[in-house]
Amino acid sequence: MAPRRTKVYEGKAKILYEGPEPGTLIQYFKDDATAFNAQKKDVIEGKGVLNNRLSEFFMSGLNAIGVPTHFIRRLNMREQLIRSVEMIPLEVVVRNYAAGSISKRLGIEEGTALPRPIVEFYYKDDALGDPMVSEEHIIAFGWASQQDLDDMVALGLRVNDFMSGVMMGVGIRLVDFKIEIGRIWENDYQRLVVADEISPDSCRLWDIETGRKLDKDVFRRDLGNLADAYTEVARRLGVLPRNANNVTKPTLIN
Structure with missing residues (x-):
């Protein structure tokens, strides 16, 4: 990865960099969690990795059924290549x-x-x-x-x-x-x-069985560990191996 990249935009949860080809961007997923319009903030280790994988899963699925998205492909644990829109x-x-x-x-x-x-x-x-x-x-x-x-x-x-x-x-x-x-x-x-x-x-x-919340409300309402909830969603969808523990300090490179 080039050490000097041009940052195009930084939001609460993601950073956009100039992409390798015209009309593309690189979307980087941060570990930052925010709620209530960023009045509540924290860093949840591994959240960016999970959201990158989950967003890839959903966007790829939509592309496959003919619902157009900006997603091109995942580049690594935290980044994906997207079309500039x-x-x-x-x-x-x-x-x-x-x-x-x-x-x-x-x-x-x-x-x-x-x-x-x-x-x-x-x-x-x-x-x-x-x-x-x-x-x-x-x-x-x-x-x-x-x-x-x-x-x-x-x-x-x-x-x-x-x-x-x-x-x-x-x-x-x-x-x-x-x-x-x-x-x-x-x-x-x-x-x-x-x-x-x-x-x-x-x-x-x-x-569906227990009503347990598996989304950002866990963070908004202090209902437990956010990364555990997201890991559970990723596990059920087969995005992570079922025996994977919480993906803090990920060692995967791909």
Whole structure:
């Protein structure tokens, strides 16, 4: 790895570097954990390795079923090669069960099955706390067009179908998740793709039998060891060997 790389962007959980070819970036997964808009912070050893592997697993699966993503391939324990995209400044949240903000906002008990998957949009702005916005706001302020919104809802629901099925198969309930979406320009033609990451940082995952939380709520709510929860998800999905212990101090090189 070249010692001097050009950093393009650093977020709370990842760093983007210039990629080896035009139109590519290298996405590096940090061990930093943040919650409540980075008011709560910690470093969870091994978290970046787990999220790199899990995001690879989900993005590869989506690519394989024809849902376009920015993911090209994993490079090593903490990095993956991705396509450079123009990010739409919205988070797309898909909810299957009530939890988190929808429970507080609408007074629905956590864990209640929703009548159908609900898609919500949040404006990406840390200073404002990523406020929820309506389609009316999005179109009025030019963040995305009506066609983009229709495509984003369709992408969110396809990701939900795929993720729900995969998780159900290993005894995990997909309560909700967040994706981010980017534009790729091919000549004058625009395509929307799933970008950022898909990992237990961006999903709520509950064990179907016990209700145990296997996602970032473990950190948000002080429910135990975050790396243990993520390791459990990775183990069940076959991303890590079943006998693997928590992947702190990883020795694998690939």
